Amino acid sequence: MKYLIIADIHSNLEAFEAVLEDAQNHGGFGHTWCLGDVVGYGPDPVACIKLLKQLDPVCVCGNHDSAAVGKIDVGDFSSEAARANRWTAGQLSAEDREFLSGLPDLLVEDDFTIVHGSPRQPVWEYISHSFTAADNFRYFATRFCLVGHTHVPFLFEHDGAEVSGSVLRDGDVLVMGDNRLIINPGSVGQPRDREPRASYLIFDADEMMLRNYRVTYDVTATQEKMERADLPDFLVSRIAWGI
Numbered sequence: 001m002k003y004l005i006i007a008d009i010h011s012n013l014e015a016f017e018a019v020l021e022d023a024q025n026h027g028g029f030g031h032t033w034c035l036g037d038v039v040g041y042g043p044d045p046v047a048c049i050k051l052l053k054q055l056d057p058v059c060v061c062g063n064h065d066s067a068a069v070g071k072i073d074v075g076d077f078s079s080e081a082a083r084a085n086r087w088t089a090g091q092l093s094a095e096d097r098e099f100l101s102g103l104p105d106l107l108v109e110d111d112f113t114i115v116h117g118s119p120r121q122p123v124w125e126y127i128s129h130s131f132t133a134a135d136n137f138r139y140f141a142t143r144f145c146l147v148g149h150t151h152v153p154f155l156f157e158h159d160g161a162e163v164s165g166s167v168l169r170d171g172d173v174l175v176m177g178d179n180r181l182i183i184n185p186g187s188v189g190q191p192r193d194r195e196p197r198a199s200y201l202i203f204d205a206d207e208m209m210l211r212n213y214r215v216t217y218d219v220t221a222t223q224e225k226m227e228r229a230d231l232p233d234f235l236v237s238r239i240a241w242g243i
């Protein structure tokens with residue numbers, strides 16, 4: 001069985017559609033695990049929720065999802081993120097709000113703990129460094145943990161003594177052995193590793209293999225929609241740079 005692992009779609013429909021098409025071209029998938037931040041920043045929150053629901057996903061809640069339905073305050077957001085989040089909240093139907101409100105902070109599926117930020121603080125904490133990862137290995141009981149939130153595809157590996165980290169790049173294949181792992185698939189809709197292509201993972205449960213893929217999408221089309229929605233200029237430009 002193959003699993004599509006995605007995070008931080010951020011209302012970017014062009015990127016999301018490109019990921020689904022690319023995943024089909026690479027052998028398809030039977031299940032979808034989504035690590036939160038379905039909405040926020042981008043111009044298509046409603047269409048992205050609709051498309052995601054069609055995949056019948058296992059999905060947890062991100063900070064932008066929580067903020068869009070008023071579960072958390074945007075006071076801790078950057079001014080651009082807060083402005084985009086208020087715009088997003090105004091687009092959502094009652095059904096969309098119900099979907100986002102119902103997303104849990106943490107899920108366990110087989111050998112995987114699934115969160116947006118970290119197992120210690122599922123909605124807010126960023127795991128960007130090995131020392132943060134090392135602390136977090138104590139906060140989940142499964143072999144593997146999937147996280148998003150940083151928008152950078154990354155792998156932290158615990159060999160029983162030490163934690164090491166490495167960036168995941170397009171085409172990287174990981175054969176999962178005995179080591180415990182914290183795995184970040186990168187972002188579909190707003191990558192931040194100076195690489196604008198949408199990022200995702202495919203997990204092959206039969207082979208116990210993970211593979212990272214990057215796919216180009218029509219960034220200009222997304223940017224034009226953002227400009228028409230009067231979303232902040234920095235958010236419009238950053239998706240072209242992957243920052």
Ligand code: ZN
Pocket residue numbers: 008010037062064149151
């Ligand atoms: Zn995010």
